[in-house]
Amino acid sequence: MKDTIMFCGKGGVGKTTCAAATALHYAAEGKETLIISTDLTPSLRDIFELDNAANKEKPARITKGLYLNEIGSEEVKELWDNKFGAEVYEVFSSFVDIGYEVFIDFVASMLPGIRDEFMVDYIRELSESGRYEQIVWDTAPAGQTLGLLRMPSIVNAHLKPAPRIYATLKTTGRGRHSIQRVIKGWEELSSKDIDFLKNEVEFNLVTIAEALAVRQLDGIFSEFHSHGLNIDHIIINQVVTEPDSSFLQSKASMQQSYISEIVTRYRQNQRILPLFPYEIKGIAKLKEVERMLFSNDYSSRPYPP
Numbered sequence: 001m002k003d004t005i006m007f008c009g010k011g012g013v014g015k016t017t018c019a020a021a022t023a024l025h026y027a028a029e030g031k032e033t034l035i036i037s038t039d040l041t042p043s044l045r046d047i048f049e050l051d052n053a054a055n056k057e058k059p060a061r062i063t064k065g066l067y068l069n070e071i072g073s074e075e076v077k078e079l080w081d082n083k084f085g086a087e088v089y090e091v092f093s094s095f096v097d098i099g100y101e102v103f104i105d106f107v108a109s110m111l112p113g114i115r116d117e118f119m120v121d122y123i124r125e126l127s128e129s130g131r132y133e134q135i136v137w138d139t140a141p142a143g144q145t146l147g148l149l150r151m152p153s154i155v156n157a158h159l160k161p162a163p164r165i166y167a168t169l170k171t172t173g174r175g176r177h178s179i180q181r182v183i184k185g186w187e188e189l190s191s192k193d194i195d196f197l198k199n200e201v202e203f204n205l206v207t208i209a210e211a212l213a214v215r216q217l218d219g220i221f222s223e224f225h226s227h228g229l230n231i232d233h234i235i236i237n238q239v240v241t242e243p244d245s246s247f248l249q250s251k252a253s254m255q256q257s258y259i260s261e262i263v264t265r266y267r268q269n270q271r272i273l274p275l276f277p278y279e280i281k282g283i284a285k286l287k288e289v290e291r292m293l294f295s296n297d298y299s300s301r302p303y304p305p
């Protein structure tokens, strides 16, 4: 089993809910578990009802064996700055006369993709450190996250002609040497991140049984495939399973047709998560979700066409 489990999908379909319930599951099994978010407007603290004032630790402890880390936009900038900033500055300052702070702000605004790559790299390092036995990765809505997954390949492709381009810059011998060293380092890092995504991450796609969400699935699948990544599971969330009114019956039959469509089109393992009649907040409610997500009663294809 892969030690990093990622949840992706359109906004509002239930990524954070599924990620939180999954993290609780592994922590309850006795695994040291980290739930981490790359959504720059994160909601994990809210869903776990963590008291922000009381729990400022990073990562914050939620319950026994379960830790939470949200990477906010300021923090990403800082982390990126610490890891790559000085190096990138060294390269650019060999042919551009610019102050460090100005430079970092400029790069952060011009190349948000570099920060995305950093987030992948950050999770890869966490995984490799062995600090946690299970990492559950909650993400931003699909569009943004696909950009993030694409990043290591883009950086890698971008770097191919880089040595030739930088070699023509009028830098001193020493400057040129350091540029080549830094580029080599980035190349290696991109390759590691690509391999990490391909080999170490399980991808779960969360969706709902509605036209727009189902129509977006194909696009998400082909994006993944174009980066050599596979989606392992599809979770169809917010499904009406006990329609006890004509209103709900009508909603259930609408959902039914989209569920059949997903069942016939995709060969991935599929799982239904029922619509709850209340908001899912706090550990007790998340435990309910966990029970349904991991119980065989709700395993794939509960709706024979």
Ligand SMILES: Nc1ncnc2c1ncn2[C@@H]1O[C@H](COP(=O)(O)OP(=O)(O)O)[C@@H](O)[C@H]1O
Pocket (backbone or CB within 6 Å): 009, 010, 011, 012, 013, 014, 015, 016, 017, 018, 043, 237, 238, 239, 273, 274, 275, 276, 277, 278, 279, 280, 281
């Ligand atoms: N199965 C469900 N039943 C009822 N409400 C749900 C269910 N799944 C998610 N929700 C609610 O839908 C909203 C969006 O869920 P969330 O997990 O934050 O989505 P995402 O992370 O994909 O944006 C939340 O208020 C959540 O409580």
Ligand SMILES: [Mg+2]
Pocket (backbone or CB within 6 Å): 015, 016, 017, 039, 043, 138, 139
């Ligand atoms: Mg979310």
